[in-house]
Amino acid sequence: MIKTDLCVLLGIDYPIIQGGMAWVSEAHLAAAVSEGGGLGIIGAGHAPADWVRGQIKKAKELTKKPFGVNVMLLSPFANDVIKVVLEEEVAVVTTGAGNPGKYVPMLQAAGTRVIPVVPSVALAKRLEQTGVDAVIAEGMESGGHIGELTTMALVPQVVDAVQVPVIAAGGIGDGRGLAAVLALGAQGVQMGTRFVCASECTVHPQVKARIVKARDRDTVVTGRSTGHPVRCIRNKLTRQFEELESRGVDLAELEKLGAGRLKLAMVDGDIDYGSVMAGQIAGMVSRIMPAADILKEITSEAEEIIRRCGRLAGIV
Numbered sequence: 001m002i003k004t005d006l007c008v009l010l011g012i013d014y015p016i017i018q019g020g021m022a023w024v025s026e027a028h029l030a031a032a033v034s035e036g037g038g039l040g041i042i043g044a045g046h047a048p049a050d051w052v053r054g055q056i057k058k059a060k061e062l063t064k065k066p067f068g069v070n071v072m073l074l075s076p077f078a079n080d081v082i083k084v085v086l087e088e089e090v091a092v093v094t095t096g097a098g099n100p101g102k103y104v105p106m107l108q109a110a111g112t113r114v115i116p117v118v119p120s121v122a123l124a125k126r127l128e129q130t131g132v133d134a135v136i137a138e139g140m141e142s143g144g145h146i147g148e149l150t151t152m153a154l155v156p157q158v159v160d161a162v163q164v165p166v167i168a169a170g171g172i173g174d175g176r177g178l179a180a181v182l183a184l185g186a187q188g189v190q191m192g193t194r195f196v197c198a199s200e201c202t203v204h205p206q207v208k209a210r211i212v213k214a215r216d217r218d219t220v221v222t223g224r225s226t227g228h229p230v231r232c233i234r235n236k237l238t239r240q241f242e243e244l245e246s247r248g249v250d251l252a253e254l255e256k257l258g259a260g261r262l263k264l265a266m267v268d269g270d271i272d273y274g275s276v277m278a279g280q281i282a283g284m285v286s287r288i289m290p291a292a293d294i295l296k297e298i299t300s301e302a303e304e305i306i307r308r309c310g311r312l313a314g315i316v
């Protein structure tokens, strides 16, 4: 059994957090991951605060174990979502796509664990000063909105720079990934794409099928010119986006093309013209299985690898 400080900090059995993905990770997935012994996360995305409150209440009905909410800081509703999280006494808040510094004191005061995603050493150090409980160092192998560094390069540099536990994200889809980032000094992993393919995930079945079919080079990054690079599975939409970006069209036109596309894919199942956000490990996901089995499979694989590495190092 792999137990790290992160398991103690969060009261979970496995050092595995499920990424809080907009339009994907709602109460059912979050509760299934938490019930299975990981940390499930409701992804607030751009949703209004009332929707988030409804999902929190549903998750509380489905599990008595701790779960979290991801606050996407580009959302116009981020302030209101934080208020709801405080009122509902959610155990953990993860943040993405920005600096959550101004929210940390109020969340800490309420006893909520705060774990921001950081794409750089600089932001990790700045946020450590504000009192965050851990950081998620997310490499550009991830799906969705990404930074510049790879997980392999980012994680050890963040580990060296901060005292708080570091959770690795981006490019991790199985036990080999978990073992690898433990070797880099991480205390756990966050996985998104692998959990999109959990049986309990309510995303449109076309999205799960597309991920299962994906090969290694099927994701692309668009939006570098807008300052908001996003990794998705290549399709008709990403080709249109690339074409507009190569013509150097203005930001407003690109934003117009992107509007509503994540919901179109994840809820309506349009995998041609919707934004099928997924990480580079999509090519490694070969089947849909219950969240609890994903957690067990990954940790037992990692244990076996660590044992094998121990034998290689002459440790019996």
Ligand code: TUI
Pocket: 022, 045, 072, 074, 095, 096, 097, 098, 099, 117, 118, 119, 123, 138, 143, 144, 145, 146, 147, 228, 230, 277
């Ligand atoms: O947030 C994510 N992934 C996301 S959010 C999202 S919704 C969206 N849709 C369209 C355009 C943009 C977003 C889809 N996927 N991952 C965590 C993450 N956070 N990745 C990178 C960052 C990040 C970037 C800059 C965190 C902090 C940051 O700070 C900048 C600053 O203010 O210092």
